[in-house]
Amino acid sequence: MQSILLTGGSGFIGSHFHKLLSQDEFINLDLVKPSFNHQASYIEGDIRIEDDVRKALDGKNITTIISLAAKHHDFGIGHDEYFDTNEEGTRIICKLASEFNIKNIVFYSSVAVYGIRQNVSNEEMNPEPDSPYGASKLAGEKVLEQWAAENSERRVLIIRPTIVFGPNNLANMRNLIRQIDSGLYFHLGKADNVKSIAYVENVVEATLFLMKRMRPGVLVYNYADEPQLTARQIGDTIADALNKKVKLTVPRFAGILVGLPFDLIIKLTGKNLPISTARIKKLGTQTYHSAKKLFNEGYTPKYTTYDGLRKMVQWYKASDNS
Incomplete structure (x- = not known):
């Protein structure tokens, strides 16, 4: 009965x-077997290897591909990856979708x-990516746009969460x-910058909602939850849920100084640590994205x-928080 190939x-x-x-x-289709309980068919494979994707499609009744597989770490991997x-x-x-006459592709891009x-x-x-990750996601979108343009029956849904x-x-x-939870967190300056975020169950349900409305061509939708919260509101909401309080506010320049020793450790070890000047700067940056287009179509x-x-x-x- 299978009709969907879910990569990643x-x-x-x-x-x-x-x-x-x-x-x-x-x-x-994924490089690793799910670590959670599952009953769906699993095929080990890499979307970068044509034979792996063909193996996942051959002999199956696939009509739609949902592409989740991606390189998405913020820091610590190379441009080419x-x-x-x-x-x-x-x-x-896209090449294998054409070979197997699949007309529907859902692609998880990014607001990056x-x-x-x-x-x-x-x-x-107009997209203006300023990171390798954002540029690579936009490049993926362009590949899909070209694929859709080659056949008037093809339908592409691009989600930018x-x-x-x-x-x-x-x-x-x-x-x-x-x-x-550890007490190491601090508000960075006023922390009044909006940080759009998306709860996973909402994102998946929004995707299934939009899949029912796909039509020939390319549809693009942002996803961000409402209400839009500031960095301070996010931190305070989490602290409240943990029965704790964020007790410290640190000026932006001082917060960046805190990250410098971690930058040195990252440079020496090559490890992708949760604290760095880049992450601290990102915490203080506004990332405000609207999903009104989706909500106006009836998704709640x-x-x-x-x-x-x-x-x-x-x-x-x-x-296990150990």
């Missing part, structure tokens, strides 16, 4: 597709394609929760931003 389905966002899709409705997966991997997906802006981003803006968080997330938001998120943060803290507290 063993990861954080993929784990929630496993919860919301029927297990006989999709096949998961982003493009090898996010652009060239997408090119291979907009670059850092002071004004609120929306889908009408903000930072996605929630249960099973072991990256940025979990690091933030751990820092607040199940959880508010506050709800999502509290649910992730509940998961954090219940999981």
Whole structure:
């Protein structure tokens, strides 16, 4: 019965597709086997290797590809690694979709394609990425646009989420929760910069909502939850859910000084640490992205931003925090 190939389905966002899709409705193609309980078919493979993608499609009844597989770390990997997966991997997906007469592709891009802006981003803006990650995601989008233009029946849905968080997330938001829980977190200056974030269950349900509305051509949607919160509001909401308080506010310049020793350790060891001057600067940067286009089409998120943060803290507290 399978009709969907989910690439990168063993990861954080993929784990929630496993919860919301029927297990006989999709096949998961990933480099690693899921670490969570699953019943869906799993195929070990890499989207950068044509034969791996062909193996996942051959003999299957695939009508849609959802592309989650990506290089997405903020820091610590090389320029070419982003493009090898996010652009060239997408090119291979498109080539094999053509070979197997698949007409529908859903691609998880990122608001990083907009670059850092002071004004609120929306889908009408021209992308201006200022990082290798954002540039590689935009390059992947361009590959899909070309693929869709080659056949009037092809349909592409591009989702540009903000930072996605929630249960099973072991990256940025979990690091933030751990820092607040340990008492090492501080507000950076006024911390009044908006930080758009996206709760994972909302993102996945929004994707399934939009998949039912796909039409020939390319559709692009941002995803960010409401209400939009400042860095201070995010930190205080997490602290409250942990029954703690953020007691310290540090001027921006002092906060950056705190990160310098960690930069040296990163340089000497090559490890991607949760604290660095780059991460501290990012914490103080405004990232405000609008999803009004999606909401105006009738999608209503199940959880508010506050709800999502509290649910992730509940998961954090219940999981092994060692």
